[in-house]
Amino acid sequence: MTAREPDRLADLPTPSLVLDETRLDRNIATMAAFAAERGLALRPHVKTHKSVEIARRQVAAGAAGITVATISEAEIFAAAGFTDIFIAYPLWLDADKTARLRRLLEAHQHGADPLLIGVDSIEGAERAAQAAAGLLHRLAVLVEVDSGHHRSGVEADQAGTVAAAAVSVGLDVAGVFTFPGHSYSPEGRRSAAGDEGRELASAVAALAAAGVTARIVSGGSTPSAEFADAGVLTELRPGVYVFRDAQQWELGMSGPDDIALTVHATVVSQRRDHLITDAGSKVLGVDRGSFSTGFGRLLDHPDARITALSEHHATITQVDLPAGSRITVVPNHVCIAVNLADEYTVVRDGAVIGRWPVDARGANT
Amino acid sequence: MTAREPDRLADLPTPSLVLDETRLDRNIATMAAFAAERGLALRPHVKTHKSVEIARRQVAAGAAGITVATISEAEIFAAAGFTDIFIAYPLWLDADKTARLRRLLEAHQHGADPLLIGVDSIEGAERAAQAAAGLLHRLAVLVEVDSGHHRSGVEADQAGTVAAAAVSVGLDVAGVFTFPGHSYSPEGRRSAAGDEGRELASAVAALAAAGVTARIVSGGSTPSAEFADAGVLTELRPGVYVFRDAQQWELGMSGPDDIALTVHATVVSQRRDHLITDAGSKVLGVDRGSFSTGFGRLLDHPDARITALSEHHATITQVDLPAGSRITVVPNHVCIAVNLADEYTVVRDGAVIGRWPVDARGANT
Numbered sequence: 001m002t003a004r005e006p007d008r009l010a011d012l013p014t015p016s017l018v019l020d021e022t023r024l025d026r027n028i029a030t031m032a033a034f035a036a037e038r039g040l041a042l043r044p045h046v047k048t049h050k051s052v053e054i055a056r057r058q059v060a061a062g063a064a065g066i067t068v069a070t071i072s073e074a075e076i077f078a079a080a081g082f083t084d085i086f087i088a089y090p091l092w093l094d095a096d097k098t099a100r101l102r103r104l105l106e107a108h109q110h111g112a113d114p115l116l117i118g119v120d121s122i123e124g125a126e127r128a129a130q131a132a133a134g135l136l137h138r139l140a141v142l143v144e145v146d147s148g149h150h151r152s153g154v155e156a157d158q159a160g161t162v163a164a165a166a167v168s169v170g171l172d173v174a175g176v177f178t179f180p181g182h183s184y185s186p187e188g189r190r191s192a193a194g195d196e197g198r199e200l201a202s203a204v205a206a207l208a209a210a211g212v213t214a215r216i217v218s219g220g221s222t223p224s225a226e227f228a229d230a231g232v233l234t235e236l237r238p239g240v241y242v243f244r245d246a247q248q249w250e251l252g253m254s255g256p257d258d259i260a261l262t263v264h265a266t267v268v269s270q271r272r273d274h275l276i277t278d279a280g281s282k283v284l285g286v287d288r289g290s291f292s293t294g295f296g297r298l299l300d301h302p303d304a305r306i307t308a309l310s311e312h313h314a315t316i317t318q319v320d321l322p323a324g325s326r327i328t329v330v331p332n333h334v335c336i337a338v339n340l341a342d343e344y345t346v347v348r349d350g351a352v353i354g355r356w357p358v359d360a361r362g363a364n365t
Numbered sequence: 366m367t368a369r370e371p372d373r374l375a376d377l378p379t380p381s382l383v384l385d386e387t388r389l390d391r392n393i394a395t396m397a398a399f400a401a402e403r404g405l406a407l408r409p410h411v412k413t414h415k416s417v418e419i420a421r422r423q424v425a426a427g428a429a430g431i432t433v434a435t436i437s438e439a440e441i442f443a444a445a446g447f448t449d450i451f452i453a454y455p456l457w458l459d460a461d462k463t464a465r466l467r468r469l470l471e472a473h474q475h476g477a478d479p480l481l482i483g484v485d486s487i488e489g490a491e492r493a494a495q496a497a498a499g500l501l502h503r504l505a506v507l508v509e510v511d512s513g514h515h516r517s518g519v520e521a522d523q524a525g526t527v528a529a530a531a532v533s534v535g536l537d538v539a540g541v542f543t544f545p546g547h548s549y550s551p552e553g554r555r556s557a558a559g560d561e562g563r564e565l566a567s568a569v570a571a572l573a574a575a576g577v578t579a580r581i582v583s584g585g586s587t588p589s590a591e592f593a594d595a596g597v598l599t600e601l602r603p604g605v606y607v608f609r610d611a612q613q614w615e616l617g618m619s620g621p622d623d624i625a626l627t628v629h630a631t632v633v634s635q636r637r638d639h640l641i642t643d644a645g646s647k648v649l650g651v652d653r654g655s656f657s658t659g660f661g662r663l664l665d666h667p668d669a670r671i672t673a674l675s676e677h678h679a680t681i682t683q684v685d686l687p688a689g690s691r692i693t694v695v696p697n698h699v700c701i702a703v704n705l706a707d708e709y710t711v712v713r714d715g716a717v718i719g720r721w722p723v724d725a726r727g728a729n730t
Contacts, residue, residue: 013730152634269517286651
């Protein structure tokens with residue numbers, strides 16, 4: 001962390017991504033305590049923050065390892081010294097990704113946990129085994145299960161077939177994983193966690209029937225974590241909890257006081273019936289749940305609504321502020337906002353204490 | 366442009382942003398010829414591509430200058446030697462932006478056209494004059510007019526008041542500008558261009574009534590450009606035309622053969638009723654017009670639909686391809702996709718000929 005000018009928050013160029021260290025540390029500690037209390041390992045998804053510093057704090061608070069989405073994220077975190085990494089994605093190992101996976105495996109520290117990757121098809125498993133030939137002892141796979149989000153992943157009753165095929169080509173099948181992404185709705189949090197537990201249990205049984213013991217049963221999103229079935233799961237992979245965002249706020253999971261990451265912006269234009277601020281879609285991102293009230297929220301003006309977003313303009317209604325006002329915008333989906341920024345401006349008690357790079361910004365291959 | 370490995374398109378890591386040079390040059394030439402034929406100056410908006418190389422090609426093809434959205438974009442293009450720059454935004458000149466604007470003005474080449482910025486309020490004009498004190502001869506302002514997009518900008522009949530205030534504090538008022546962003550709909554292209562012409566004419570009259578002659582009357586988006594009123598406007602500021610995108614395709618303005626920028630992606634999972642590809646929202650962006658069929662299009666499979674998008678997954682229906690297939694995805698809104706990438710992989714006749722940096726990626730303050 002390097003301090004440099006400007007060090008007054010009011011002097012910060014707008015729009016800028018601002019991280020409240022106290023809230024960050026509290027969010028990290030709260031989820032760590034929750035997982036420990038339930039007897040679940042915590043493997044936070046670092047695609048949310050893409051920050052080595054924040055991942056180190058998560059591990060220091062007890063995280064068992066980290067989750068990434070891409071080989072390029074794995075490359076960056078492995079180079080920073082992380083050894084227990086799960087690429088929670090059904091990688092298709094073409095020539096480029098095979099070469100990069102092999103470099104990761106070759107650099108893998110002796111005695112460290114194997115690198116974990118996802119598979120969701122027999123052919124994907126076969127390619128993984130070919131890609132890791134000679135290095136199979138440093139690799140393990142988790143079979144991805146579709147628990148209702150209907151994205152990638154096999155149906156639970158097919159998990160045994162994929163696992164058996166993976167074993168037959170020499171892969172270590174460590175278990176199963178799912179992402180209950182349908183938890184992102186007001187009603188969905190509890191029901192998606194129920195789907196997650198049921199489908200993972202079914203997948204574990206399917207593996208057992210194929211002679212494969214699941215030692216890792218991995219699930220969890222931030223909204224569903226509270227309801228995760230600790231009788232089935234062995235680990236949770238939430239991401240957004242470190243920062244919280246407007247989606248979490250609007251799902252009723254966070255108060256504004258839990259929100260650690262915001263965009264500091266300036267009101268540039270005061271029109272008759274709306275304001276325009278300089279934080280647009282190239283800073284906030286455009287993600288918007290069906291339950292969202294708009295394209296983000298104003299931390300200090302909870303009644304205000306962001307009704308439209310273009311690249312360098314957000315249209316704000318239901319609040320009146322003079323042009324030149326500094327405002328604090330809460331992105332709808334913080335993972336997207338972070339990937340748009342090069343660095344965090346870190347504040348403690350309202351004062352800038354330094355900057356942290358978004359180390360894996362753009363590392364999406 | 367530097368050549369480096371990999372130089373075969375099939376070896377490219379996915380997802381990657383790929384630029385077809387032949388189509389780019391054709392799109393640049395077509396718009397340049399159109400503007401010349403109408404007697405309109407062309408001042409392309411470089412926020413679309415954020416590329417010095419592409420802006421140079423636009424100027425070589427006859428563009429009179431460039432348009433940017435932010436001071437940080439202006440800094441990058443000024444440093445690259447561009448001298449006729451319009452920051453088409455109602456800048457609010459706080460301490461940070463004042464210091465940066467002054468550095469731009471100080472570096473401005475003797476004899477070059479003044480740096481142009483937008484204003485849409487009396488107070489904004491007053492701040493601009495204070496910010497540029499001692500350097501006012503290197504600055505000129507355009508009054509922003511709301512022609513129906515209802516974002517920033519004054520109503521046309523107020524433009525004279527703002528212009529007169531600007532003149533009274535010593536600013537050179539060069540004219541008026543608008544962004545007819547409501548052209549982004551199937552019916553909106555012609556009607557928004559009509560609104561643009563009418564409101565700009567009204568604003569020019571309001572300036573004249575206040576004793577100010579508008580020598581620049583600037584409008585134009587890519588969808589509305591075809592219908593721009595050459596009797597009122599003096600210049601066009603389209604951006605997306607260099608690449609085209611799925612929005613333009615679905616507005617009926619481009620065939621797939623005009624689309625110069627795509628994301629090369631891999632089908633990573635073949636499910637019963639959909640495919641999953643590795644180009645997600647962190648590569649494509651989430652922008653979606655009310656008229657859009659989905660979250661982008663497949664260039665070679667026009668019937669396919671992208672029905673859902675998460676950070677590293679796009680869900681594709683109405684086409685069946687085996688896992689491992691390479692596909693070519695057309696982003697909905699190319700300005701957003703470009704700002705997510707560090708570089709373009711440039712191809713000619715299907716072969717990689719080099720890479721161009723996205724010089725102003727993330728330059729959004």
